[in-house]
Amino acid sequence: MQIQINGIVKEKPDGLTVQDLLESEEVERPEMVSVELNDHILFRIEFRERKLQEGDRVEFIYLMGGGADRTAGDLGSAVALRRRPESKEWHDAEEASF
Numbered sequence: 001m002q003i004q005i006n007g008i009v010k011e012k013p014d015g016l017t018v019q020d021l022l023e024s025e026e027v028e029r030p031e032m033v034s035v036e037l038n039d040h041i042l043f044r045i046e047f048r049e050r051k052l053q054e055g056d057r058v059e060f061i062y063l064m065g066g067g068a069d070r071t072a073g074d075l076g077s078a079v080a081l082r083r084r085p086e087s088k089e090w091h092d093a094e095e096a097s098f
Contacts (some may be wrong), residue, residue: 001013001014001016001052001053001054001055002054002055003052003053003054003055003056003057003058004022004055004056004057004058005021005025005057005058005059005060006058006059006060012024012052015051017047017048017049017050017051017052018035018037018042018046018047018048018050018052018058019048021052021058022035022047022060025060027060029062031062032062033060033061033062034060034061034062034063035047035058035059035060035061036058036061037056037057037058037069038056038057039057040059050056059095062075080092
């Protein structure tokens, strides 16, 4: 089956679970990654049971928090970073302040 992983179409075997995909793609620090499947963030408990299907879109997302300037009323910020597995480079940073 063909699925899209971080924007790249790849051929993968049928019956693959999200956990299987994390392992086959050798995702760095899988305990720290969030997985977005077809624009929906999955709960970690779903990784072992959720089977991927032809045409699915998967994104591996790492969330990183920032500091806060409490004197300015800033509660901090978070950045969602995606990394393409084959390049090991970060991209598509999206920042949200609280």
